[in-house]
Amino acid sequence: MRLAGVGGRLGGGALPGSARRRLGLGVVALLSAVGVALGAPAAPGVAAAVSPAPGVPLPAAMADTGGGTQLITARARTLSSTTGTVQWWQRHNGRWRLRGSAPARFGAGGLAEGGSRVQGTSTTPTGLYDLPFGFGTAPAPPGTTVPYRRVGAHSWWCEDNASAAYNRWVDPLPPDCAAAESERLAGYPTQYSRALVIGFNYHRPVRGRGAGIFLHVNGKGATAGCVSVPAGAMARILSWVRPSAHPHMAIGTASGATALTRY
Template sequence: MRLGLGLALASVLLLLTPVERDPLPARMADTGGGTQLITAEAPHARSTTGTVTWWDRRGGRWVRAGSAAARFGANGLVEGAGRRQGTSTTPTGLYSLPYAFGIEPAPHGTAYPYRRVTGESWWCQDNRSRSYNRWAEGLPADCRAAEAEHLVTYGARYAHALVIGFNYDRPVRGRGAGIFLHVRGEGPTAGCVAVPAGAMRRILAWAEPGRRPHIAIGTRGGRTAIVRY
């Protein structure tokens, strides 16, 4: 009788014990081939909040190095390949991180290529410009100021940031420009991923260019599930 009771109790405890899952990067289709990864995951495509986590691959396993609350676009997230400019949506997918920048000096320990913002730094988003989706020192003649970000005017939000390689290598006009991982402001973003200032500093001190970090952006499930990327 006691044996039967013990077995029944053990079965109940087993059901109540959560099954240990592989870490998120281990469940993804692709992580970019490096040994560092940032994941930006939202509960669903309409979400404007979620979690950014940064990971190290050590000893053949992905280990969480840190995490922080995140903000996404005011209109949620959308598949990167079908995104349209001006929609305030965050593009999902797996992207490179070309370089970091900021109004403030690079945080102590930063090894990543880092560009300091000046009063002449712009990010062109003009679809008619040859500088589309590129940093420019001095506003290019073919890039309208109304279709560009004057980086220094973004204050604390661009104190420190990482360029997300969305639509970057071979820019498609109309798909979107100026998608960054940056310091969060008061509310959702215009399409970027944003984290608290302290988290942004920690990410820059953690990232090592030789380990080829990428960022994966997606949702917990559905067509834009982060594990698909």
């Protein structure tokens, strides 16, 4: 989604009227989550996860990396952060090696645990997700092997909770998907010049949890729930990702209940 007045993509639409009405409730939930990140006591029986020891690759300290040999990590300091770092890793002979790093931007509302996220809150969902396909208004960079769709004049991402096409690429927009609740991808030639779909709420969509969460090129500021990186980094990631490596993306914080090491 994009964020009006900020210029970054918000990961699920342009904050239509209904989303703005839901934003107040989302802010309340977000403030509660931020309290956990800033020092509220952890739930009973839940240890406070922390960053790996110096010299230990981040994926080696994670509970799960998706089972493949490629992993993208997006880490923020706390749930209230709107910036952080994206890194991409390759496993070879049982050892994870860093292949690249870039500054990242997150949702204008910070981050939220993916399983309880609410659509319209401008939060980036934490968790471990697959990467179904890439897309863009620009051609795929040289070397790209991941499925890549070119954005056309009638390409949309449906974010209407009442539509059968909820959280899906559609071309053209189907009659049951309201344009005001969705996103015309060609309208964002900078952010969507190149992007990867993040598999949040994608395979078994839950209405109201959120739609259109991508890794894409930076806009002018924070996003509406996506993760964004500089254009050069996005091109390198797309050229590097290999479907045969079963790539995943993990999004989380440096410590606490939503720490990357928990995923």
